[in-house]
Amino acid sequence: xxxxxxxxRGALLAPAGLGEAELDRLMGRxxxxxxxxxxxxxxxSRHEAWSLEEGRVKSGSHNIEQGVGVRAVSGEKTxxxxxxxxxxxxxxDAAGAARAIARHGGGTRAAARRPVAGRELxxxxxxxGSLDDAAKVRLLEEVEAEARRQDPxxxxxxxxxxxxxEVILVVRSDGVLAADIxxxxxxxVTVIVExxxxxxEQGSHGGGxxxxxxxxxQGDTAKGYxxxxxxxxxxxxxxxxxxxxxxxxVLGPGWPGILLHEAIGHGLEGDFNRKGTxxxxxRIGERVASPECTVVDDGTxxxxxxxxxxxxxxxxxQCTVLIENGVLKGYMQDTLNARLxxxxxxxxGRRESYAHLxxxxxxxxxxxxxxxxxxxxxxxxxxxxYAVNFGGGQVDITSxxxxxxxxxxxxxxxxxxxxxxxxxTLIGNGPDVLTRVTHVGNDMQLDSGVGxxxxxxxxxxxxVGQPTMLIDGLTVGGxxx
Amino acid sequence: xxxxxxTDTRGxxxxxxxxxxxxxxxxxxxxxxxxxxxxxxSLSRGMVVTVRLGEVETIEHTRDRxxxxxxxxxxxxGSASSSDLxxxxxxxTVRAAASIAKYTAADDCAGLADPDTLAxxxxxxxxxxxxxxxxxxxxxxxxxxEAAARDTDARIRNSDGASVSSHxxxxxxxxxxxFLGTVAATRHGLSCAVIAQNESGMQRDYWYSAAxxxxxxxxxxxxxxxxxxxxxxxxxxxxxxxxxxxxxxxxPVAASLLSHFVGAVRGSSLYRQASFLLDRLDQxxxxxxxxxxxxxxxxxxxxxxxxxxxxxxxxxxxxxxDGILQGYVLDSYSARKLKLRTTGNAGGVHNLSIAPxxxxxxxxxxxxxxxxxxxxxxxxxxxxxxGDYSRGAAGFWVENGEIQYPVEEITVAGNLKDMFRQLVxxxxxxxxxxxxxxxxxxxxxxxIAGS
Numbered sequence: 001x002x003x004x005x006x007x008x009r010g011a012l013l014a015p016a017g018l019g020e021a022e023l024d025r026l027m028g029r030x031x032x033x034x035x036x037x038x039x040x041x042x043x044x045s046r047h048e049a050w051s052l053e054e055g056r057v058k059s060g061s062h063n064i065e066q067g068v069g070v071r072a073v074s075g076e077k078t079x080x081x082x083x084x085x086x087x088x089x090x091x092x093d094a095a096g097a098a099r100a101i102a103r104h105g106g107g108t109r110a111a112a113r114r115p116v117a118g119r120e121l122x123x124x125x126x127x128x129g130s131l132d133d134a135a136k137v138r139l140l141e142e143v144e145a146e147a148r149r150q151d152p153x154x155x156x157x158x159x160x161x162x163x164x165x166e167v168i169l170v171v172r173s174d175g176v177l178a179a180d181i182x183x184x185x186x187x188x189v190t191v192i193v194e195x196x197x198x199x200x201e202q203g204s205h206g207g208g209x210x211x212x213x214x215x216x217x218q219g220d221t222a223k224g225y226x227x228x229x230x231x232x233x234x235x236x237x238x239x240x241x242x243x244x245x246x247x248x249x250v251l252g253p254g255w256p257g258i259l260l261h262e263a264i265g266h267g268l269e270g271d272f273n274r275k276g277t278x279x280x281x282x283r284i285g286e287r288v289a290s291p292e293c294t295v296v297d298d299g300t301x302x303x304x305x306x307x308x309x310x311x312x313x314x315x316x317x318q319c320t321v322l323i324e325n326g327v328l329k330g331y332m333q334d335t336l337n338a339r340l341x342x343x344x345x346x347x348x349g350r351r352e353s354y355a356h357l358x359x360x361x362x363x364x365x366x367x368x369x370x371x372x373x374x375x376x377x378x379x380x381x382x383x384x385x386y387a388v389n390f391g392g393g394q395v396d397i398t399s400x401x402x403x404x405x406x407x408x409x410x411x412x413x414x415x416x417x418x419x420x421x422x423x424x425t426l427i428g429n430g431p432d433v434l435t436r437v438t439h440v441g442n443d444m445q446l447d448s449g450v451g452x453x454x455x456x457x458x459x460x461x462x463x464v465g466q467p468t469m470l471i472d473g474l475t476v477g478g479x480x481x
Numbered sequence: 482x483x484x485x486x487x488t489d490t491r492g493x494x495x496x497x498x499x500x501x502x503x504x505x506x507x508x509x510x511x512x513x514x515x516x517x518x519x520x521x522x523s524l525s526r527g528m529v530v531t532v533r534l535g536e537v538e539t540i541e542h543t544r545d546r547x548x549x550x551x552x553x554x555x556x557x558x559g560s561a562s563s564s565d566l567x568x569x570x571x572x573x574t575v576r577a578a579a580s581i582a583k584y585t586a587a588d589d590c591a592g593l594a595d596p597d598t599l600a601x602x603x604x605x606x607x608x609x610x611x612x613x614x615x616x617x618x619x620x621x622x623x624x625x626x627e628a629a630a631r632d633t634d635a636r637i638r639n640s641d642g643a644s645v646s647s648h649x650x651x652x653x654x655x656x657x658x659x660f661l662g663t664v665a666a667t668r669h670g671l672s673c674a675v676i677a678q679n680e681s682g683m684q685r686d687y688w689y690s691a692a693x694x695x696x697x698x699x700x701x702x703x704x705x706x707x708x709x710x711x712x713x714x715x716x717x718x719x720x721x722x723x724x725x726x727x728x729x730x731x732x733p734v735a736a737s738l739l740s741h742f743v744g745a746v747r748g749s750s751l752y753r754q755a756s757f758l759l760d761r762l763d764q765x766x767x768x769x770x771x772x773x774x775x776x777x778x779x780x781x782x783x784x785x786x787x788x789x790x791x792x793x794x795x796x797x798x799x800x801x802x803d804g805i806l807q808g809y810v811l812d813s814y815s816a817r818k819l820k821l822r823t824t825g826n827a828g829g830v831h832n833l834s835i836a837p838x839x840x841x842x843x844x845x846x847x848x849x850x851x852x853x854x855x856x857x858x859x860x861x862x863x864x865x866x867x868g869d870y871s872r873g874a875a876g877f878w879v880e881n882g883e884i885q886y887p888v889e890e891i892t893v894a895g896n897l898k899d900m901f902r903q904l905v906x907x908x909x910x911x912x913x914x915x916x917x918x919x920x921x922x923x924x925x926x927x928x929i930a931g932s
Binding site: 057155276392403 | 533536537538539540541542543544545546558559560561562563564565570574577578580581583584585586587588591616639641676682683684685715718720723724725753754755857859860861862864866867869871872873875889890891892893894895896928929930931932
């Protein structure tokens, strides 16, 4: 709580000699023009990555990124400058540049500083040091051995282990002082298998979250990723060309929730709706999905990759109901767009780093479980597609068209799962695809902790999830017409 | 050097400091016992101004610095990077890389580029043209751009804004073979995105111009008008019934086809045997009239580089001639894995170009006669191991060589092995705004999925 703020001040401000007086001086400089709101975002991040191929950990890297973003907002206008030197002269310079967004004279006064407690969703630890380097190498080697053990057709195994330790501190003109210490780990395995006639296919799996590395050593977690990657690759060796055209599509639980992220998630970000450029603009209170659908964006899940104790503007995370029983309830907001839309911020103000401006971003976006049995859902389809794993997706929030690309899918024929088909891209229209969800399963799952969302050139870690669901009509981009 | 913003008090970049930084990183690596090392130090600064509905929306002052180090202890490698360029931070970064090298396994292909491949002559490619652009002037330019877009037609009802950007940077790379090279470059841009609307709904599109020299940018009003026209032509789009048909990829999206080609002939895909073009050297991979080459030394071009990320000399060369694959895209590591020589492509290709044909886009549509014109692609459904291709698309249905109506919510699918062989023609409408330079491309025999 306040302990996190003290630790963040110790890591970010103290080494630069930035005490209360210096923060006051910076704020004063920013607010000297007609500025409504200003903030300082201090960040120190360390990243490491290790990667294995051909049976050996051949490369590793370590990266440090640190600096301060200085933002001044006047109405809808933002002035922004940043410095990778955390020292007073550099910051005063940046403040001078940022405040030039507004005219000289007038302006607000800084409010008294008050610490704001964030949630306690993950341990404030440094995961990089949570395992010694020799053990990291051994972990990757064990994952590789497990993959090769599954089947002699496994020809290539590539595995990578990554961790981030991030400390952030936000100082705002309205007095809010907030901080967060964010661990993040991830383990990924990709395998290439070779089958009859020299046909080669690949499979991938991985996971992680806001833990120490010990997460992967629990039980069978790491080896489970290897087995799953091999399983997927072997399924793909048998895959026949996918059908082309509009079909009934059953989506499996978990990572297929990327459907929600693309179909409605981005379209419900506050900046697009404030500007009126989203296909969902002005539609609060309207039906945008079938009554079985309730979708939330929830930054408060324990230990999850997409979770945050506070967002990057110092607003505590929350669970925001986006769609309730099919009706559009709310958007995801950062402070700027919340203020312009005259609603409360929702803890969705995120930025890739101090060198980027915050904007509304998702955290963990998922659909709640309903009552159907997943086997019955599949059994109800006479001719369709069952898709259980995906690569990535993308959306045009103005036209509403979105895509996501299957990496493991099967034909459903007469209510039974029959042959695997090659990965095809599915395309739909966000504002109406969820109105064609006819069955929602009782098996809600979140993804395993591998999601990264890109918007406007900025990447942030996210989570997705959903139960098994049936969509009555989605275009499948196969080659068999 | 002219400064990029009026509030920047730091003046010109100090290139000597950067060179000293690289030298001290290499010296520290030697001191720690490394048998070899390479370091790259970069500094860039700039400004991005966005205007929306006629008013300033954001003014961003950018300033990025970075140090990247790779050390070799015999056949063991470690890498580290930092945004902190102080002397102590440089030493710590080298130490972090050295520490990693204690744990990585021996790799007989690891190491600096062979000395005889390094560039000895570093040509000046005329990449550095600072733009003395204050924020007021940038705002005015962006306003003119957006105003031209909004004035094009009453159906332009909303805007995502117009943006003016200007960046200037210096990068120094050095290694313990004695190579030390410096490249100073600038990049300026002008872009606009607007929304057209009618009873059928909203459509958004954009246009941009990018150049090393501000004088080479397209006129602001023209960028705005193009953005508006591209949005307007998407209105009243419909789905298509599923079918097979030829496809013309409009020049800006045709570049993606060549990116997939590069991905398949890149060294890392080949030595992992994760490519649909494995072992195809000297064999036909494209249709017989196709020629693809790389031109790293084009003056002021956006992909130009006098040497690659390892200091290796770059040179003009053919990748595909008469449809036959002439070479791969390799760095030193992947070249050693494949028992070949580096092609000077550590970090990527440089001004990859496909030979244009005689016909412009209208001529290509006439040649296609009936089929799909794709103007936008979304999604990532490309499998480099197998060549399987399936992506979301928007564009126009064409009959008798004429556009009939806009289409959306469709996919185009096939396999890149077949698509390259069925590449019927390249248009003369070459898009020069990036690292891949191509005209529109006509491909036969794709599957279009819709309703």
